[in-house]
Amino acid sequence: MLGRLIRRVANLEAAIAESTAQRRELHNQLVELRGNIRVFSRVKPHPASALTLGGDGASVRLFAEGKDQGFTFDRVFGPQSTQAEVFQEVSELVQSALDGFKVCLFSYGQTGAGKTHTMQGSKGPDAQGIIPRAILKILDEVERLKEQGWVYELEASFIEVYNETFKDLLADGKGRDAGKITDQNAVKHGVAGGHTQVAGATTVRITTTDAAAALVRKAAQARACEATAMNAVSSRSHSVFMLNITGRHAASATTLRGALNLVDLAGSERLNRSQAEGQRQKEACSINKSLSSLGDVFAALASKSAHVPYRNSKLTHLLQPCLGGSGKTLMFVNVNPEAPSLQETLCSLRFAAKVNSCETAARGGAKRHVERAGCEAPSSSAATAQVTLHSIPSLSKHASLAGLYM
Numbered sequence: 001m002l003g004r005l006i007r008r009v010a011n012l013e014a015a016i017a018e019s020t021a022q023r024r025e026l027h028n029q030l031v032e033l034r035g036n037i038r039v040f041s042r043v044k045p046h047p048a049s050a051l052t053l054g055g056d057g058a059s060v061r062l063f064a065e066g067k068d069q070g071f072t073f074d075r076v077f078g079p080q081s082t083q084a085e086v087f088q089e090v091s092e093l094v095q096s097a098l099d100g101f102k103v104c105l106f107s108y109g110q111t112g113a114g115k116t117h118t119m120q121g122s123k124g125p126d127a128q129g130i131i132p133r134a135i136l137k138i139l140d141e142v143e144r145l146k147e148q149g150w151v152y153e154l155e156a157s158f159i160e161v162y163n164e165t166f167k168d169l170l171a172d173g174k175g176r177d178a179g180k181i182t183d184q185n186a187v188k189h190g191v192a193g194g195h196t197q198v199a200g201a202t203t204v205r206i207t208t209t210d211a212a213a214a215l216v217r218k219a220a221q222a223r224a225c226e227a228t229a230m231n232a233v234s235s236r237s238h239s240v241f242m243l244n245i246t247g248r249h250a251a252s253a254t255t256l257r258g259a260l261n262l263v264d265l266a267g268s269e270r271l272n273r274s275q276a277e278g279q280r281q282k283e284a285c286s287i288n289k290s291l292s293s294l295g296d297v298f299a300a301l302a303s304k305s306a307h308v309p310y311r312n313s314k315l316t317h318l319l320q321p322c323l324g325g326s327g328k329t330l331m332f333v334n335v336n337p338e339a340p341s342l343q344e345t346l347c348s349l350r351f352a353a354k355v356n357s358c359e360t361a362a363r364g365g366a367k368r369h370v371e372r373a374g375c376e377a378p379s380s381s382a383a384t385a386q387v388t389l390h391s392i393p394s395l396s397k398h399a400s401l402a403g404l405y406m
């Protein structure tokens, strides 16, 4: 009798493992079919919008430079879109980071277009943006995966890139130079798909939503202090929430190393060079340089160029493992639909269209990072076949979003 029950449990566990393997395999096939570089646009609410949204949920039109111009992306979120709807569309990429992929989400657009609203959001469960929702999803998944024998470690950093210099937003201390990282070679990419670190930046182990909320709050305070002291530096710097994810499964001696980078880019508006002087001119040059370096990296990837200029800016160097063929990237292009912003909106949409054109070229190259004893970073399909037998990830519908934002 007991023997029969034990066999039954073993059979049921094998069946669960089998269906989990299929789920992960299908999930990753789906993500890869959609392309490893995807572009979404989000239109901020405005009572007199100069943009027209297509009924297909993926296109937007505007009249500028004397003609009607249309753009199509993977998805366009209209002004009515909620934070929950937006997160729903990106949650599969968050899942990919847990599955061992290097993932990067950007928000791009002119100042005030909604980048921080999309990434960070504001207080209250409905208003929270991608960062708090992603942390909550990951912690929830990690808890579930424990039952399958997986032990996950989450290590977070919060970095700012201002005038091509890194700053640790989690550093203690106040003042303009607090957290400034002067080491020009601070970016350290782990070998064979290991984690990326910024040497000298604080890393915090995240085990609870409270710890995560405290970290997000500290980074937001550091940016707010700067905003007062230095005339809103935050809109002229990039912020990167970096989460390195390590999953270990003792029974199969398997280790997964994924990463989730959530990037709020500097405002993309073109400053009038003739009017910008001193510090503002330096900032403008540095923002232009890093945003155009990002564009250059996408262009090189699209043309399958032998050389991809990751090292031309701190940001692209930091995000190299996500941007390259083995990672997954999603760019949000936030636009302000009011008439005076039309020219900036057109520039943003053109940039996004360029990034979007990389999708097909880069398609199909993403690799998860898997290690097993005596077997480093096998090919994606081999890894999928052997490694996915131990988890049943899914987001708890009852999980609370409370407490993760500031």
Ligand SMILES: Nc1ncnc2c1ncn2[C@@H]1O[C@H](COP(=O)(O)OP(=O)(O)OP(=O)(O)O)[C@@H](O)[C@H]1O
Binding pocket: 043, 044, 045, 079, 109, 110, 111, 112, 113, 114, 115, 116, 117, 118, 234, 235, 236, 266, 267, 334
């Ligand atoms: N989709 C939206 N729904 C409601 N409010 C929004 C939306 N997008 C932006 N806002 C509001 O517009 C204002 C500016 O947005 P936000 O701060 O996110 O812009 P930003 O692009 O991050 O600007 P900056 O580059 O200066 O940091 C905020 O008050 C924000 O709450």
